[in-house]
Amino acid sequence: MVRVFTPPTKPTPPERRELTEHYRVVRNLSTRLIEPLSPEDCVVQSMPDCSPTKWHLAHTTWFFERFVLRAFDQGFAAYDDRYEYLFNSYYNAVGKRQARPKRGMLTRPGLGEVLAYRDVVDERLLKLLGTCKQEDYASMAELIEIGLHHEQQHQELLLMDVKHLLSLSPMPNVAYDSELEKSTVLHSCDLRFLSFDGGILPIGTNPADGFCFDNETPAHEALIHPFEIANRCVTNAEYAEFVADDGYRRSEFWLDAGWTWVNTNGIEHPMYWCPRTKAPTSIEDYSEYTLGGDRALAGAEPVSHVSFFEADAYARWAGCRLPTEFEWEHAACETGDQSGQFDLNVLHPRAANQNEEGTAQMQGNVWQWTSSAYLGYPGYAPVPGALGEYNGKFMNGQMVARGSSCLTPPGHARVSYRNFFHPDKRWVCVGLRLAKDA
């Protein structure tokens, strides 16, 4: 009765020219992202969750060197033997490495040397793309595509990490010129709930249908009960009411671990909100740190940089709940919203358009916490080899966030994309969308 798994099929690789262009575009964005940064900005690690900018640039390059050039480049020789130790992230199968919380100790190689490393690997890889044997091409193209999506993930991480680092500084901390003031909308569209019937519905994707990470596979069927989901994300103004209603001081809204987290860390508001008075009582009393500097907190924009615990508590306070990741995916498939767009001049979530119908802000604004723990789908198996460590080994203790954010590079988002973070993490550009039982 129940269709269980579509066996995954290899996708047709893109043309060489197309892949070459894709490679250039993605790699080029990484270096554009660091233009406003100094060498000092690029070396410091602001907390163990973050990596130095320079490390992101080098690690993504090492990824191509290690998994593509080494496998397909005739006469391959490592650019520098020590880089494998320095720039391996977490692949135990590859070997030992610089401890994660010590990435910021690596003052050498300097930023210039890392950029030179990028150039050399790019040159070799682009040459290989043009010259490799046809029989190798499909396998190589698959790895290159993983590498490009991997680099895009690090582009978003890089922006998150730069934001965190610069937010710590008592100095003026504008990273990116921005047109934020112009684009701010005063009022978000009204909150409405859309109803869905549920049923036995398709979830996930298969590689044959286009690029995806292994954690989105296999495509399978899931039983979804009838539910309602909000047309847009929760706004700063709405969230400020929760704060004003003593939301952070009333245990009844919080999971036990969240309540401990709030009290241990003295949490009183979202991460980048900054009270302008000793006893703030409304949204006017806060400014917000953004990649364009400090500015007034905009009530119509989606609340961002909240932990799962905060999202979950807000939802309970609002008499709702978070959607499951399956509900979110089903709603996204049905409504087809792809509203967000990556814009280096507006690296900030934007208010939902008042005239928008269906769902808004499913993509390109803020990631959206779900109530789903990050686990393997039925029949899930990691890809073989070292890359099997990419996703599978993290399937414990983390929660799924869906959608994508204003920091997600173009072409990276997918409706089946599963992002995942520990429930106390807030340096992600993540917010929430309400749901409830039908």
Added chain:
Amino acid sequence: MVRVFTPPTKPTPPERRELTEHYRVVRNLSTRLIEPLSPEDCVVQSMPDCSPTKWHLAHTTWFFERFVLRAFDQGFAAYDDRYEYLFNSYYNAVGKRQARPKRGMLTRPGLGEVLAYRDVVDERLLKLLGTCKQEDYASMAELIEIGLHHEQQHQELLLMDVKHLLSLSPMPNVAYDSELEKSTVLHSCDLRFLSFDGGILPIGTNPADGFCFDNETPAHEALIHPFEIANRCVTNAEYAEFVADDGYRRSEFWLDAGWTWVNTNGIEHPMYWCPRTKAPTSIEDYSEYTLGGDRALAGAEPVSHVSFFEADAYARWAGCRLPTEFEWEHAACETGDQSGQFDLNVLHPRAANQNEEGTAQMQGNVWQWTSSAYLGYPGYAPVPGALGEYNGKFMNGQMVARGSSCLTPPGHARVSYRNFFHPDKRWVCVGLRLAKDA
């Protein structure tokens, strides 16, 4: 098409006489459990997860006083005003309390005073049971039943905690005389896998069908894909092969958080195994700490006191996986095994009988880790009031264990029972049962 929720209905309460007898039996077991213990054994807290025996005895009593006597006893006066602070466990709605890791600082009231407190509350409650108005009876009986199941949970915790405490002592540490030697079986039955077709199947229970905790509700339908599940739990002998195969030193079997846990804590074997040599190579090189003292590690018995991380790594090493809690529940419903029996003389898991058919050891031996994160069922809502904190607020970061153990008191286990622990906890009498995709 899909039947979603059966609305929960109030159960018919038991007769007064029956409930009185139930109360006597359960409460009496608590005091029998401490017979072999000294006042010193009863006051010390061996780690934050554990509570002192004396605290268990007092807290379960306070539960009846606070939630039953206070609500239904005319002219109620608290036995001692300070006890609410001392013996409230985690009910924020009730008020402030002794910090959990400091429960062991409470040398006063002493064991004798706590036993006197038990007597007074028992007397009042039994009197109330006989005299309360009929219109109150149903509500009161419901709370008493929760209190009795609550006390049974603490009976198992008490035994787990005593085992942990006594295991720390370099002195002879026999807590309970035991007939372990007589009952040890040399060979477990062979490992076989039973196949299930899956489908849309009933999961959970409703209060109308008998006592259950709110986390087992509502009864609902779940989509289960075809699977196979082992006829019995993994044995010490089988687990020893994993150890001998360097299972604890090979990252490929471990979740990332598990690998960190293993290396941070220097984990090399299950919690109560004790190497008899510097470099143990087989099961003969270990003894095992039990509530009956140290003894040779018995190969045919189920491995116990392993963390979720260990269970999960073992399953991956064995080319299998852990079952989901839904697979486990479905298999248990179908096979109906109720093999275990609580026996104060054998507080230890026992080998599966060689002749057993279907599934063995579903109940009464070791809890069994599942691959399911502990989350609310579709439509789950905590009960109103302070008791709503009983289960719901812990639905984050924990994994579900199913079945019951040799330390679970008689009458406490259910096929829909959901136990839950953080994935690194090992002081629970918990093991694992293998599963795989069909």
Added chain:
Amino acid sequence: MVRVFTPPTKPTPPERRELTEHYRVVRNLSTRLIEPLSPEDCVVQSMPDCSPTKWHLAHTTWFFERFVLRAFDQGFAAYDDRYEYLFNSYYNAVGKRQARPKRGMLTRPGLGEVLAYRDVVDERLLKLLGTCKQEDYASMAELIEIGLHHEQQHQELLLMDVKHLLSLSPMPNVAYDSELEKSTVLHSCDLRFLSFDGGILPIGTNPADGFCFDNETPAHEALIHPFEIANRCVTNAEYAEFVADDGYRRSEFWLDAGWTWVNTNGIEHPMYWCPRTKAPTSIEDYSEYTLGGDRALAGAEPVSHVSFFEADAYARWAGCRLPTEFEWEHAACETGDQSGQFDLNVLHPRAANQNEEGTAQMQGNVWQWTSSAYLGYPGYAPVPGALGEYNGKFMNGQMVARGSSCLTPPGHARVSYRNFFHPDKRWVCVGLRLAKDA
């Protein structure tokens, strides 16, 4: 010109009868001290600095067994082989042992068994005292005397530790009936400073002059500059002025490490002061926890349970300083005050008598912090063997406190006695006496 060291000479041992009586008296006091305590009170360890009462009773007994009986008792057999592991405190030369912070895990042997152990060792030792060969007597008597002074140290520790443990309880926590109310004096004598000329003066003592610990040796000469020292200790009333003058919030009075300590731990008043209001402003706003329970804070009594950091900050606030241990010893020699007396009914410091001349409260009230770091005297050498670990290895990072306290057993104090604690310790019954340059 300078007389440097008097070579230490062995003292004449006391008569057997006299030593026997001394032994009985000292050992008997230990068991009298625990009369008001329950087995539960005796097993719990309230913090790593403290030891369980039961452990003190067993350790002091083990000291006699290990260092006297084992050396002199023909046919010696250990009472229990495991006790050496359990009850060795810190003698590396003797072997491995129960980790100090885990002493509270030892529920077994129970209090009864420890008391039985005491009886057996006492019986053997008293018998040996009567029967040992005359040629062994002097050596044995020396060790027994060390053992008795060692036991007296632990009697004071036991009282300090019980006070700390019971202070943690929200329950009524009277340990010892007390006549505190009757003995409280309303006004202390006036503060006066006594002048001393200084010079090259004798410091320390030699074993030939009576029992002393090795850290008091060798007697030697020290250069003391002219100084003044207060006639009595600082009172609670005086200390309360420092508190009211924002002493805990003004960095200028504090050593850097003290300032960190104050802010990290949120210190606002002496350890056992308990504010009765949210914003206390005067001494009337505090109660004090004592071994006789909570009572009003008595202004005329010496302030106690302050850290070195607090004592040093108070002195700086008062425009004075702490005395060096040499100034203190010289003043004590010259004025000869032996005011305090151990009284099981008044285990609390007492106000200085208004008519007292010279120095009051040098002994028997509160230990007195000095400005001297705890280091070896010129020519200091630890005694040979395991007992060399008694004092010498602690000569780093601690400050000297001089005098004795109301918890110091009779016959234990000496003018050359050097007590020592880390500068943040406050569970000691310690206060301060002011000094200044002449």
Added chain:
Amino acid sequence: MVRVFTPPTKPTPPERRELTEHYRVVRNLSTRLIEPLSPEDCVVQSMPDCSPTKWHLAHTTWFFERFVLRAFDQGFAAYDDRYEYLFNSYYNAVGKRQARPKRGMLTRPGLGEVLAYRDVVDERLLKLLGTCKQEDYASMAELIEIGLHHEQQHQELLLMDVKHLLSLSPMPNVAYDSELEKSTVLHSCDLRFLSFDGGILPIGTNPADGFCFDNETPAHEALIHPFEIANRCVTNAEYAEFVADDGYRRSEFWLDAGWTWVNTNGIEHPMYWCPRTKAPTSIEDYSEYTLGGDRALAGAEPVSHVSFFEADAYARWAGCRLPTEFEWEHAACETGDQSGQFDLNVLHPRAANQNEEGTAQMQGNVWQWTSSAYLGYPGYAPVPGALGEYNGKFMNGQMVARGSSCLTPPGHARVSYRNFFHPDKRWVCVGLRLAKDA
């Protein structure tokens, strides 16, 4: 009889031209020190004890701006208001500041901006030096001299901190070209002990006798007992014998706190020794990290980068002890050795010349641990105002090191100079010299 204190007298200030030249020379050395470093090297903080190079450069500049320009420059305006927060080190009297362990988070202002800040302050200060009124000159000159000695302290810290940072890198880590190989001497001179009679002897200095820090005052008399002191420091070869004799595994040589430190941190050799084999047995089995890169460990050179605990344990193993700081100062006064010389090409301690008489290596090689706790001299009073925090508030928990090291800038060392560190610190270029009782 005893001469106690010489009242300190203000020194005659240097000529304006002389001070101008002194200022130029000292300030110039700071920028020469960073020539081999990249911006990345200059921003990272490798541990809380260390500061980023950039921070050292800015803080020393701020010191002149805050304490000289602000006081004497007419029409003073702060270069940047935020710099006081960023670059104040520990002056509570000045106000709040960047937390010490977070100095490495300050990516902005960048190195270039800090160098520009230096230029502006230098220009202003040099102009002021030429133009200030004569009546202000003496006071200003005194502050400038403090500022220059302060900068020299930070020059040594900068080199220590750079050494620590670069030692963490798995990459080639040569900071400074060096002529180490040429200068290495194969054999040190023989170890001899020089005898001193002791007596009542002058210690410390007064400002009237030339620049000194307040912790060297007042000059006073101290009683020194007869002693012997080694002609040179302990060498690597000698220290290696201690290591080979299991010195790090035998508790009898260690202070209790040192023994805990060794075992908690797994210490097995001096900080920058690097074993070339798994089980090193002699000095040939080690290389050493230096500011000129890794090289063979040179037996004849003084051991360096050992903690007080190691120095003290070595001395005990050798049957000796450390000298007191008074013994050290007296020996240095008598023998007049000023052997070391700062050389940017040899930033490394050097072997003692074989022909040397009297004491060698008193200055300019390695600081030398003494057995003296860092406390105020009799009659010590900090200078008034914020600069009173310079030394006095650290007089607790630290040990005195005497002499100077190969990293100490020219003109900074003095025979009465008191350096001080916590007993576990090893990133200092510090070794030891043996002493014993006469």
